[in-house]
Amino acid sequence: MNRLSNTLKGATALALALSATQAMAQDWNAELGDYAGTTLRVQTIQDPFIDALKGMTPTFTGFTGAEVTVEGFGYDPLHEKQILSCSQKDNQYDVLFVDGIWLGEFVDAGCIEPVADRVAAADPAIMAMDDYVPSFAGQASWNGTLQCLPIAGYWHLMHYRKDLFDAAGLKAPTTFAELAAAAKYFAEEDGDPEMAGVAMNFQRGSAAGQNFFEWIYSGGGKPWESNFPGSAEPYADQTPLFNSPESVALVQFFKDMVPFGPPGVESFAWDERANAFMQGKVAMINAWSVQTPMFNDPATSKVAGKFDVAMFPHAEGATSVPPVGGWVMCINAHSEQKDAAWDFMKWFANPATHKDFVLAGGPPSRVSAMTDADITAAQxxxxxxYESAKLAWSELRPRHAATFEMIDALGLQVNRAIVGEAAPQEAMDEANAAITEILTDAGYLK
Amino acid sequence: MAQLAASTALAPALRAPADPERRAMLVFIVPAVIYLLLLSVFPFIYSVYLSLHDAKLTQMARKKFVGFENYVDLLTDPLFLKSIQNTAVLTVGSIALEVILAFFCAKVFLSLKENRTGQVMRSMAILPMMITPICVGLIFGYILNPTLGIANYLLSGVGIDGPSWFGDPAWALPTVIAINVWQWTPFMMLLMLAGLVSIPSSLYEAAELEGAKWHHVARWIELPAIRDVILIGIILRVIDNLKLFDIVYVTTRGGRSDATELVTFFTYRQQFQFFKVGYGSAAAVIILLISILVTTIAVKYLRRMQK
Known part of the structure; x- marks a missing residue:
């Protein structure tokens, strides 16, 4: 009976999606250009949404005649490839998915063509710019100009094993202290020697560096002087605060969580953390929401149907500031098919197409998608x-040209503290000194 | 007047050689010289040029000449110095183990000689060096994963709590060395086997008559006979180890902390993650100088031994 009901629900959803697409078909035929015989190339991250993206492209081909190829790369290789291609004025790709935190670097290097003018000239009903979730929409702009479209927003959620928490009579942690207590319980007291309490990104480099930024605001601190939630000018004073009492306390908290993590958690990055959760080896992880559908897929996960999500926890006396990130869709400045690229972006970012994308497994970036009955019923x-998105801070991580180096330097020292090679205060003093030098060399600090 | 005299003197040298034999020699040499200039000399000179500038790939128009500042910064950069130390430990540790293991393996294969089993085993033994290093890194990354890997699962079966192979600073570099040794011992073994095969059987017969034990044979006959081969193998492996990158990139990314930061990985991060091409080029030039120095010393030593 359940299966029949689910099948009917699925068929109804599919029929609705198809009818919505057909209803829009007439409009799109008039709105989009004829690109028959051309091939549009999209370069993106190899994240779980890539299949949903690929699955959408035949519809665009139906409207315009343009073939669309989508190529995915790992995080670091994508960054390298995009910057190197840009330096060679490579026109191989027309549409680029760029991490919001790379935007300053890409704009400085002249790799992307701003979309502000194209958006201004387009039909406001199609673009529906006010519909984007503000905390992510900000990551599509740099230097006060809209550079790209904020197409794939991620927010951090606390994923926890509801079955285990219910059995233990525990509630999802809302504070760092509750998180530590629950982690200790599952690591040491629940009678399952295979189960760890919590896993975080502690691997040296980007993983540990970004982990710091993800937690610092909810820990009551801030990474540099003028960057705090709601700051009108977050880059006005970049005096680093990586050795502030709040920063050091946060790193001490990370270190305290290591004994409650799975073996080898000191070298965990995104994939290791997700795999440990999906294999049922850890009771809690904080993770980007793009991975949540993967956790709930019985084909890939042993914990499908056994977990729930909660807001990002916060330190006592602080408030939750969930991390925000994700991918913005940009026009390659060196593309020779910019109009076709823009038409693809305009079509793909439209609320109706976005809903189809989200239902197919893509991450929602629009308020209309996050409040849509079909989507909330399915996910x-x-x-x-959506509650997390309301509390998130757009400038959570640095987004200028020295971002990569800064996060790497921070990640080295956070990892040193976590593995016990240096005391948290000593490591964060070194991180602060190294980042001060990086920012001074780059001209961001006087 | 003096100018005219000079140009007259230079003219024959610039003119095409009349001798057909010399012309033929030039025809063969010039392509090689052009190849060398384009693919070796020019990139090297350009690297040196970049190393003297504060340059970012994303802002090349704004590069500025800084003299030897990048070199001074590198030699006071604790991470670069640590990377040199790690590379030295990796090189010495890997090669020492490879030589010892390869010698014993070569002895085993020598004793099996043309035996069918020996031939099959020899073919199987060289399989590791045929695998792409990035795949080797991935394979061992899965095997040694402390949560999901087979290694710790098997160890737990015999009551041993396996370590965090890449996550423990005491284990990270030794683990990378072990993977490197696993992949390249067959190469050293093949070289030594070729050397051992060429030893005249009369020497073995004489040693047997004298009642020499296996270690006497190894010490007084085999090792002296294959000394040159071993040294050539060491030179090649030193160069290889100075370039080792893939395994670290896949398994540890230079961690835990800075335990497996190698000079190649350091340079890669400067060049391709931070796009600091000036600083990265300076690091590349230093690696090249170290490589030339080590190789020159080894070759001189080899020549002295041959004399």
């Missing part, structure tokens, strides 16, 4: 995601 985590 139980979306209401909590």
């Amino acid at each position: 139980f985590w979306v209401p909590t995601l």
Whole structure:
């Protein structure tokens, strides 16, 4: 009976999606250009949404005649390839998915063509710019100009094993202290020697560096002087505060969580953390929402149907500031098919297409998607995601040209503290000194 | 007047050689010289040029000449110095183990000689060096994963709590060395086997008559006979180890902390993650100088031994 009901629900959703697409078909035929015989190349991250993206492209081909190829790369290789291609004025790709935190670097290097003018000239009803979730929409702009479209927003959620928490009579942690207590319980007291309490990104480099930025605001601190939630000019004073009492306390908290993590957690990055959770080896992880559908897929996960999500926890006396990130869709400045690229972006970012994308497994970036009845019925985590999105801070991580080096230097020292090679205060003093030098060399600090 | 005299003197040298034999020699040499200039000399000179500038790939128009500042910064950069130390430990540790293991393996294969089993085993033994290093890194990354890997699962079966192979600073570099040794011992073994095969059987017969034990044979006959081969193998492996990158890139990314930061990985991060091409080029030039120095010393030593 359940299966029949689910099948009917699925068929109804599919029929609705198809009818929505057909209803829009007439409009799109008039709105989009004829690109028959051309091939549009999209370069993106190899994240779980890539299949949903690929699955959408035949519809665009139907409207315009343009073939669309989508190529995915790992995080670091994508950054390298995009910058190197840009330096060679490579026109191989027309549409680039760029991490919001790379935007300053890409704009400085002249790799992307701003979309502000194209958006201004387009039909406001199609673009629906006010519909984007503000905390992510900000990552599509740099130097006060809209550079790209904020197409794939991620927010951090606390994923926890509801079955285990219910059995233990525990509630999802809302504070760091509750998180530590729950982690200790599952690591040491629940009677399952295979189960760890919590896993975080502690691997040296980007993983540990970004982990710091993800937690610092909810820990009551800030990474540099003028960067705090709601700051009108977050880059006005970049005096680093990586050795502030709040920063050092946060790193001490990370270190305290190591004994409650799975073996080898000191070298965990995104994939290791997700795999440990999906294999049922850890009771809690904080993770980007783009991975949530993967956790709930019985084909890939042993914990499908056994977990729930909660808001990002916070330190006592602080408030939750969930991390925000994700991918903005940009026009390659060196593309020779910019109009076709823009038409693809305009079509893909439209609220109706975006809904189809989200239902196919893509991450929602629009308020209309996060509050859509079909989507919330199909994806139980979306209401909590929307609450997280409301509290997130767009400038959580640095987004200028020295971002990569700064995060790497920070990640080295955070990892040193976590593995016990240096005391947290000593490591963060070194991180602060190294970042001060990087920012001074780059001209961001006088 | 003096100018005219000079140009008259230079003219024959610039003119095409009349001798057909010399002309033929030039025809063969010039392509090689052009090849060398384009693919070796020019990139090297350009690297040196970049190393004297404060340059970022994303802002090349704004590069500025800084003299030897990048070199001074590098030699006071604790991470670069640590990377040199790690590379030295990796090189010495890997090669020492490879030579010892390869010698014993070569002895085993020598004793099996043309035996069918020996031939099959020899073919199987060289399989590791045929695998792409990036795949080797991935394979061992899965095997040694402390949560999901087979290694710790098997160890737990015999009551041993396996370590965090790449996550423990005491284990990270030794683990990378072990993977490197696993992949390249067959190469050293093949070289030594070729050397051992060429030893005249009369020497073995004489040693047997004298009642020499296996270690006497190894010490007084085999090792002296294959000394040159071993040294050539060491030179090649030193160069290889100075370039080792893939395994670290896949398994540790230079961690835990800075335990496996190698000079190649350091340079890669400067060049391709931070796009600091000036600083990265300076690091590349230093690696090249170290490589030339080590190789020159080894070759001189080899020549002295041959004399």
